[in-house]
Every structure is written in structure tokens, then in C-alpha cells.
Amino acid sequence: MSTEVRVPTLGESVTEATVATWFKKPGDTVAADEMLCELETDKVTVEVPSPAAGTLGEIVAAEGETVGVDALLATIEEAGASPAPKKKEDKPAEKPAQQPQSNEGKMTDVMVPSLGESVTEATVSTWFKKVGDKVAADEMLCELETDKVSVEVPSPAAGVLKEIVAEEGTTVDASAKLAVIAEGESGGASDSAPAKEEAKSEAPAESSSKGGKDVEDAPSAKKLMAEKGIDPASVQGSGKDGRIMKEDVAKAENAPKQASVNVASTPSQAPRGPVNADDASREERVKMTRLRATIAKRLKDSQNTAAMLTTYNEVDMSGVMNLRNEYKDLFNKKHGVKLGFMSFFVKACCHALKEVPEVNAEIDGNEVVYKNYVHMGVAVGTPNGLVVPVVRDADQMSFASIEKTIAEMGTRARDGKLSMAEMQGGSFTISNGGVYGSLMSSPILNPPQSGILGMHKIQERPMVENGQIVIKPMMYLALSYDHRIVDGKGAVTFLVRVKEALEDPRRLLMDL
Incomplete structure (x- = not known):
């Protein structure tokens, strides 16, 4: 009797994956729940366990193939399973x-x-x-x-x-x-x-026991190490439990050569040049956390994939600040939460996204997915790095609901209590570098989203109004967008609509 091995659920909005590594080959004996292969998506790496004990029969999807959810990967022959x-x-x-x-x-x-x-x-x-x-x-x-x-x-x-x-x-x-x-x-x-x-x-x-009977290296890695004559002890494994993967062997083989080339040709451009003993004794090496490594990879992937461009504008925050000062005590007394600036920006962005829907869309293969909802990601800095909790259906929420949700998620993000579900499915993101004193920046897209708004520090500047120089509390706004889907006209229109809504908050109430 044979049992099918299929692609498991890959998570929200993830429809396909690439077969990265097979850890077993046809004819190998496998136990129930023993890892057979590893799949890679644009977000996570997924392990595929054996659904039954037996012998691995046919491998349908070889390494490097792209497969969809529930696609057939292999078959398990249940007879003759080894316990x-x-x-x-x-x-x-x-x-x-x-x-x-x-x-x-x-x-x-x-x-x-x-x-x-x-x-x-x-x-x-x-x-x-x-x-x-x-x-x-x-x-x-x-x-x-x-x-x-x-x-x-x-x-x-x-x-x-x-x-x-x-x-x-x-x-x-x-x-x-x-x-x-x-x-x-x-x-x-x-x-x-x-x-x-x-x-x-x-x-x-x-x-x-790494590479031994407790932790078995990837078959492709073992084959490559044997061909190249590389000692497994000299290879740093990046797989589960330190398992050596094929790419780890390639890195170990190329690292010494690359270092010697860099040092010989362009020493000043080498990733890490020679360090004298005194400096080395005052340095500290700390392994990159999984969160930091993921942030680095996703941000670089965003730059490599999207045609990212940034447009800028500035907004007079007098209207928002006056309205907030007038009603903040009454707002806090009635709703039990402080009235901040973020709810105004969320509302203004929801208003602008209705007029320029491509900023709220994403590219999926050869199709553009337009979303008739706004799941607003709000970037939050934590001791371990940047995370982006999502305020779902923000376009249908009141000012009070938005403030309460953002305050709660911000606290839980800093405490490391957010779940994966609360950070998935965002359609647009707001990042507030102003809380750290940033006057101007170009935010990086949060893939697969097509737009992110950067808020900055509110600073008094001399402005010309009706022919007179007056002091105004001004903020620079930056919209980074994917030029593959959003044209310059749409990006500028979006930012102007946000500016108009913030400079005259009554427009939000009138849906203007």
C-alpha cells in the first residue's frame, strides 16, 4: 500500500514553494513524521514530514521544482517500514x-x-x-x-x-x-x-553527532563534500539541528578563495580585513538572531524584486495638532485611550487608497491583485528589530478603535507576544521614523505590498502664507512605491490626498 506525500499548507497568501532539498532518496527507509524534504517560500522554510512509516518510493517533485499547495511530492510504500x-x-x-x-x-x-x-x-x-x-x-x-x-x-x-x-x-x-x-x-x-x-x-x-546518526546531513551536501574532498567538520550547517545543506558546502568551498581574491586585488574593499590584536581584544561577535536575519533577507529581496521609487511632500500639521489638543482629554475620558497622530494618518491613508487603489494592490505572477479592503501594517521598533503588526479592516474602524488596536499591538510587539497571524496579510504599511527624530528618509517596501508611507519628525519651519512668513509645524512625508504597478501620477496623487486630509481633518469626516 502506498501513501502520497503532498505539499502542506504554506500560510496565508502563499500559493507555491520551491523544493529546496530532499533528505531521503527512493528506496530509503523512513519513519512516520521523519523529515523527507524542505520547501522554500518567499516567507518561510517548510519541512515536510513522512505521513507514514515505510520506504520512499517515487520522488515526483525534484529539487529546484516549483510546486503548488497540495501538489504531489512523493509516495511512501508502507510495507517494510523500519521502526x-x-x-x-x-x-x-x-x-x-x-x-x-x-x-x-x-x-x-x-x-x-x-x-x-x-x-x-x-x-x-x-x-x-x-x-x-x-x-x-x-x-x-x-x-x-x-x-x-x-x-x-x-x-x-x-x-x-x-x-x-x-x-x-x-x-x-x-x-x-x-x-x-x-x-x-x-x-x-x-x-x-x-x-x-x-x-x-x-x-x-x-x-x-552532527552529520552522524542523530543529525543526518542533506544527501546532496554529503555527495558534494565527497566529490570536493571537504571535511564535514569544517562546514557550518544552516539546516535544522545544524544539518549541513548543499549551499553550506558551496559557501565553505568558495569562502577561502573569495577571501584571498579580495585581499589580493582590493584589500580596502574586503568584507573583513586584518585586525590587529589590540582591536580584536576589544571587539565582540554576536550571532545574528533569526529575526534580524529575516529582516535583512526580506529587505534585500524587496530591493532586488520591486522597481522601488520614493516621492516626497510636506504637510502642515497645525490642523491635526489643534484638533487633537482640543479633544484629547474628552477623547481619553470617553474611550479610555489617548488620541495620537497615528489614527489620523491611518484614516488619511485609507481615504487616499480608495482613490488610488493600485497603491493597495500587489503583483502575483502576471496578474495584479486589487484589494477591496485595507489591512494597515504599522511598523513598530522592538529591542530585537522591526516588526509590522497588521490592523485589519482599518478602513472600517473608528479613530478610537484604531488607537486602541495600535496601542495594544505596540505593547505586545515590544514584549514579543505577537503571533504570526497578526503580522501577515497587510496591504499597505506606515512607518514612523519621527519618533526617533528622523527628519527625512526613504522607507523600504514590505513585500509583497506596493506602497509604504514614511512619517517623520514634526519641526517648526518658516513658511510663506498669504505673502507672509509664518512659523508652522511641518512634517516631511515619503511614499515608497513599486513602479511596476504604481505610476508616478498615482503615487503623487496619493501623497497629495494624504496631505490634504491631514491639513484639513474635516475632509475625513466628509469623505472628501
Whole structure:
């Protein structure tokens, strides 16, 4: 009997993916839920597990092929499945079962919590407890990082942290075990010593097993390393659990050559030139977080894909500031939230997007998708980087609803509590660099969106009004847009409509 292996759900608005790597070849024995291949989309990397135990039959979609949702990837022949890999998974769970002989309490596993739609793995960034520490129920044990958010992991029970399975820096999947809690224990140095010793002894074994029987490198990578005579120990793996991928081998092969070429030909342009010992001793190297790496990749992809252009204007903020000063106390008393500037900008942009719908659209292949809704992304700076929570159906919301939603999402973003669903599906973005003192900037598009508005610092400047020089609170506005879909006329019209609505807020009430 054969079982089909199909493309899983890829997340909101993602309709296709590319087969990046097959970790098994036809004829290989696979266990249920063992990873077969890895798919890449424009947002995330998705692992495809085996739906059943057996033997990998035919691979329908080879590496490099683009496939749609629910497309057939391969088949599994269920007869002759080997249970060996399953025993390997169950082995760590056997250790806690042996512990009750020494009057220890019930053992409870600490598992990876829900990571959100389309997120299949995370990196253990920080452990706040160590082996042997006493923990309370719901006390935070560690923090995980995904491509978008940080996730806190609370203790499922009160007791003692008996074992840490996934150390800091380890990449874990959505169903992995992180640690073990011994319920009802009081802790102490004597109790924790064996566990600590065990954790220490296991750490080198885990790292040394890379490329061995615990973490199997990609077949394509192993083949390339064999052909090129490259030692696997010299290759830094970027896959799950440090798995070496084909591109990692290519990087390891090219890195020394590239460095020597750069140093020999143009030393001043080398990515990293020689550093003297005194300077090196005062430097610090910190591994880039998953969030920062994703931000870097997506912003560069945006520049490489879109025909990005920026147009500028300036707005007299007197009207908004006077209206806000007049009603802010009454607004706060009635709605329980402060009246800020952002709700005026959201409303003004929603008004302008109705007149220039292509700024609210996106390109999908050879088609333009026009959206009859406005899901407004509001960029928020956090200690870990920039995130963009989405205010859904902002065009149908009141000033009070917008302010409440933005305030709540901003707080949760800074605390790392936003879910993936709350950061997906935006159709337009507003970024406020003015809160940091920026006077002028060119914001980068948030793909696949076609427009982003940059707000800046409000600064008093001399302006000419009716032949007289007067001091006005002015703000520069910048609209970056994808010139593939938005013409210059449409971009300028959009920005002028935003300017008009802000300089005379009554136009928003009259829908003018």
C-alpha cells in the first residue's frame, strides 16, 4: 500500500514553494513524521514530514521544482517500514522513566509551544533557569526565537528543572521536547549535581553527532563534500539541528578563495580585513538572531524584486495638532485611550487608497491583485528589530478603535507576544521614523505590498502664507512605491490626498 506525500499548507497568501532539498532518496527507509524534504517560500522554510512509516518510493517533485499547495511530492510504500528511527526518538523519553526509583516525583516534559501558522521551527535563545533550579508552575523557563517573534516557554508544573534537552542556540521543530520537570521536588545542590553532570556529558555528544546518526546531513551536501574532498567538520550547517545543506558546502568551498581574491586585488574593499590584536581584544561577535536575519533577507529581496521609487511632500500639521489638543482629554475620558497622530494618518491613508487603489494592490505572477479592503501594517521598533503588526479592516474602524488596536499591538510587539497571524496579510504599511527624530528618509517596501508611507519628525519651519512668513509645524512625508504597478501620477496623487486630509481633518469626516 502506498501513501502520497503532498505539499502542506504554506500560510496565508502563499500559493507555491520551491523544493529546496530532499533528505531521503527512493528506496530509503523512513519513519512516520521523519523529515523527507524542505520547501522554500518567499516567507518561510517548510519541512515536510513522512505521513507514514515505510520506504520512499517515487520522488515526483525534484529539487529546484516549483510546486503548488497540495501538489504531489512523493509516495511512501508502507510495507517494510523500519521502526529503528522511532526508537531513536523515544530514547530520550526513557531517562525520566527510570528516575522514580530514587523517590523523585512525576516527570513532566516541557514541549515547544504553538509557534503560529506556517512556523515550523525556532531557536532556543535564552534559558532563564539551569538544571537543578526550583521552578513554579507557569514560571518562564526559556525564550525561543522564530523568524518573526519571540516566544516565552512557561513551566507546565511546579518542581525542579531536571534536564535541559535543547541548549541555547539549538534549533527545534514545533513538536520538540525542551526540558524535563521533576514535579514536587525541592531542588538543591546535591540533587542537581548528577543532572548537571549528565547535561554536561550529553552536550559534547550532541554536538559531535552532527552529520552522524542523530543529525543526518542533506544527501546532496554529503555527495558534494565527497566529490570536493571537504571535511564535514569544517562546514557550518544552516539546516535544522545544524544539518549541513548543499549551499553550506558551496559557501565553505568558495569562502577561502573569495577571501584571498579580495585581499589580493582590493584589500580596502574586503568584507573583513586584518585586525590587529589590540582591536580584536576589544571587539565582540554576536550571532545574528533569526529575526534580524529575516529582516535583512526580506529587505534585500524587496530591493532586488520591486522597481522601488520614493516621492516626497510636506504637510502642515497645525490642523491635526489643534484638533487633537482640543479633544484629547474628552477623547481619553470617553474611550479610555489617548488620541495620537497615528489614527489620523491611518484614516488619511485609507481615504487616499480608495482613490488610488493600485497603491493597495500587489503583483502575483502576471496578474495584479486589487484589494477591496485595507489591512494597515504599522511598523513598530522592538529591542530585537522591526516588526509590522497588521490592523485589519482599518478602513472600517473608528479613530478610537484604531488607537486602541495600535496601542495594544505596540505593547505586545515590544514584549514579543505577537503571533504570526497578526503580522501577515497587510496591504499597505506606515512607518514612523519621527519618533526617533528622523527628519527625512526613504522607507523600504514590505513585500509583497506596493506602497509604504514614511512619517517623520514634526519641526517648526518658516513658511510663506498669504505673502507672509509664518512659523508652522511641518512634517516631511515619503511614499515608497513599486513602479511596476504604481505610476508616478498615482503615487503623487496619493501623497497629495494624504496631505490634504491631514491639513484639513474635516475632509475625513466628509469623505472628501
